Amino acid sequence: SQKIEQNSEALNIQEGKTATLTCNYTNYSPAYLQWYRQDPGRGPVFLLLIRENEKEKRKERLKVTFDTTLKQSLFHITASQPADSATYLCALPASGGSYIPTFGRGTSLIVHP
Amino acid sequence: DAGVIQSPRHEVTEMGQEVTLRCKPISGHNSLFWYRQTMMRGLELLIYFNNNVPIDDSGMPEDRFSAKMPNASFSTLKIQPSEPRDSAVYFCASSAGDRDQPQHFGDGTRLSIL
Numbered sequence: 001s002q003k004i005e006q007n008s009e010a011l012n013i014q015e016g017k018t019a020t021l022t023c024n025y026t027n028y029s030p031a032y033l034q035w036y037r038q039d040p041g042r043g044p045v046f047l048l049l050i051r052e053n054e055k056e057k058r059k060e061r062l063k064v065t066f067d068t069t070l071k072q073s074l075f076h077i078t079a080s081q082p083a084d085s086a087t088y089l090c091a092l093p094a095s096g097g098s099y100i101p102t103f104g105r106g107t108s109l110i111v112h113p
Numbered sequence: 114d115a116g117v118i119q120s121p122r123h124e125v126t127e128m129g130q131e132v133t134l135r136c137k138p139i140s141g142h143n144s145l146f147w148y149r150q151t152m153m154r155g156l157e158l159l160i161y162f163n164n165n166v167p168i169d170d171s172g173m174p175e176d177r178f179s180a181k182m183p184n185a186s187f188s189t190l191k192i193q194p195s196e197p198r199d200s201a202v203y204f205c206a207s208s209a210g211d212r213d214q215p216q217h218f219g220d221g222t223r224l225s226i227l
Contacts, residue, residue: 032213043117043204043218044156051213089156091216099212100146100169105155 002027002094004104012110019077021107023090029068030092034101035075038087044103047088048075080111115139119205119219127227131193134222137186138207146216147180147190148204156204162188195226 003026013019023033032051036044050057050066050073057064063076077084087108091101118137126132138145147159160170165182173180177196182188192199202223206216 034213034215041220043206043220044216046215046217049213049215094158100158100161101216102158103148103156 002030002092002102004090004092004102006088006090006104007107008105010108010110012112013080015081015111015113017080019080019084019109019111021075021088021109023073023075023104025071025092028095029071031099032092033064033066033073034091035062035064035073036089036091036103038089038106044089077109080109082111082113085109085111117205117207117217117219119203119222121222122220123223123225125225125227126195128196129194130226131191132195132199132224132226134190134203134205134224136188136190136205136219138188138205139217140186142207142209142217143185144208144210144214145182145188146206146208147188148206148218150202150204150221159190159203197226200224200226 005024034049035047037047038044048057048059048064050064061078065074087106089103089106091103093099094102120135143164145162148156150156159172160180161168162182180190202221204218204221206218208214208216
């Protein structure tokens with residue numbers, strides 16, 4: 001089955017800078033990859049989906065890239081704000097024949113004012 | 114529109130007791146998922162329903178866990194008997210399909226087994 005790796009160490013950045021989070025996966029290339037945001041005491045909230053034939057996807061200050069050769073997705077938040085502080089999880093299908101997502105452990109982002 | 118609604122938000126009980134967690138998915142969504150989240154293991158899929166039918170329950174840890182979906186607007190996850198190692202946050206999520214559709218999560222039930 002798929003193994004998903006996200007940096008377990010928190011990412012600390014200064015307000016206004018660009019935050020970049022990484023999601024690496026092993027084995028087969030997934031048909032899609034999703035990014036979610038989770039705040040303390042709340043459930044994950046869907047942010048963006050990128051499909052295997054897409055290199056990049058944007059939504060407001062968010063940008064996701066998908067490199068099937070490197071088996072990696074990068075999640076960028078430009079002009080970061082303290083309100084962007086949260087844990088960000090990536091999700092992709094657990095196996096080649098499944099569309100059901102399996103989640104990474106997430107990376108905590110802390111934006112300092 | 115109401116999102117996914119879970120109850121209770123918090124549950125504290127003694128080991129050996131039966132625990133029932135409840136979920137109301139978003140109206141019109143035909144897929145429902147139960148997850149468990151812990152610091153050690155992250156977010157784990159327990160069971161997945163499509164059109165009220167259990168499709169994949171390979172994530173259910175053992176026979177003490179059971180889940181039902183008697184209709185499109187209600188699901189339960191039951192643990193009997195409960196054990197301290199079951200302590201976790203349990204999430205329910207629904208989606209409009211089983212493909213690449215986004216999952217909509219409830220705010221979870223924080224379960225503590227003493």
